Amino acid sequence: MYDYFLDGKDYYEADRLAAEQALQNFPSVRLTARTNREFMRHATKFLSEQGVRQYLDIGTGIPTAPNLHQVAQQHAPDSRVVYVDNDPIVLAHARALLTSTPEGRTTYIQADAANPEDILAAPELAATLDLSQPVAVSLMALLHFVPGDVYEIVDTLMAPLAPGSYLAMSHVTTEFDEGDTDPEGMARLLQVYRDRGIPVQPRTRAEVERFFIGLELVEPGVEVIHRWRRQGVEHPRSYDKRVSLYGAVGRKP
Numbered sequence: 001m002y003d004y005f006l007d008g009k010d011y012y013e014a015d016r017l018a019a020e021q022a023l024q025n026f027p028s029v030r031l032t033a034r035t036n037r038e039f040m041r042h043a044t045k046f047l048s049e050q051g052v053r054q055y056l057d058i059g060t061g062i063p064t065a066p067n068l069h070q071v072a073q074q075h076a077p078d079s080r081v082v083y084v085d086n087d088p089i090v091l092a093h094a095r096a097l098l099t100s101t102p103e104g105r106t107t108y109i110q111a112d113a114a115n116p117e118d119i120l121a122a123p124e125l126a127a128t129l130d131l132s133q134p135v136a137v138s139l140m141a142l143l144h145f146v147p148g149d150v151y152e153i154v155d156t157l158m159a160p161l162a163p164g165s166y167l168a169m170s171h172v173t174t175e176f177d178e179g180d181t182d183p184e185g186m187a188r189l190l191q192v193y194r195d196r197g198i199p200v201q202p203r204t205r206a207e208v209e210r211f212f213i214g215l216e217l218v219e220p221g222v223e224v225i226h227r228w229r230r231q232g233v234e235h236p237r238s239y240d241k242r243v244s245l246y247g248a249v250g251r252k253p
Contacts, residue, residue: 026189028242035243036170039225040140041071043168043249046218046229047136048075050251052166054135056125056157058084058113059142068138069106078103082128084119086112113139113146116156134164134252141245143211144172147199154211158252165252167215170225174202176241186244208246215250222248 026032044055053076057068060083072079081104088110100106109122119125129135137157143150158167177185186202193200208222220228224240225247 026186029189032243032245035226036141036245039170039228039245039247040068040138040168041066042228042230043247044068044071044136044138045075046249047166047168048072048079050166052134052136053079054129054133055079055081055138056084056119056129056135057081057138057140058119058157059139059145060085060108069100069104073101073104076104077101080105080128082106082125083108084111084113086110113142113153114148116153120157120160131160132162134166135161136166136168137161139167139169141170141172143169144201144203145193145198147201151210158215161252163252166249167212167252168247168249169208169211170245170247171208171211172200172202173204173208173244173246175204176244185241203246205246208248212248212250214252216253218249218251222246 047055048071053072055068055072060067068083069079069081072081078101081100083106085108105128107124107128109119109124111118111122113119137154139154143154146153154167158165172186172190174185174187174190177187190200190202205222209217212222218229223246224243225245226235226239226243228247228249
């Protein structure tokens, strides 16, 4: 569905039908998907400027392009990226798409974000990333789809990482639906996912801030993704409801 929203070509008929239903309920979903992809690019560029050369990208978004390694290696060719996803179809695309620069490296782990211990214990991770050096964990538009204690999942992922590591994430919210009579809100879009058996849990700004307890939030903190460090780019407040994703980056002290 994500690929369909981004005008890609790698989706099934069931994905197309579900995506069209989602568009009927929330016509701005294409804008949401594109803005989320732009936030990933923007955040990865920022992390590269901070000297980060290692990334753990969970819930990859493959086959959608550009992928995180393409952005990171554009700014620092020696960047190393480990992708994680639980979808075997994503694995098939990953094998075809994960072409690294000669200086860097990319690899793929088939694992579930709900089991972070499996990710950390994967031999592919140990062979690619040096956890004694800073690593950026990327969780873009993922955790609202993950059941269970997602705060514990994030804590588990960040615990073994070196000081100077980062957490970058975006997360869906329905806060902008509140007090609004417009029926085409994010809540209706999320119901399309639930109706197809996909659990989804939106969170408030305060609930997203909880993911960064113990980390140093990069200014401006948790913000609607199109406003995160976007100096000189002003959007009307109505744009917030159309995007309905919070984003933030935090540094491990």
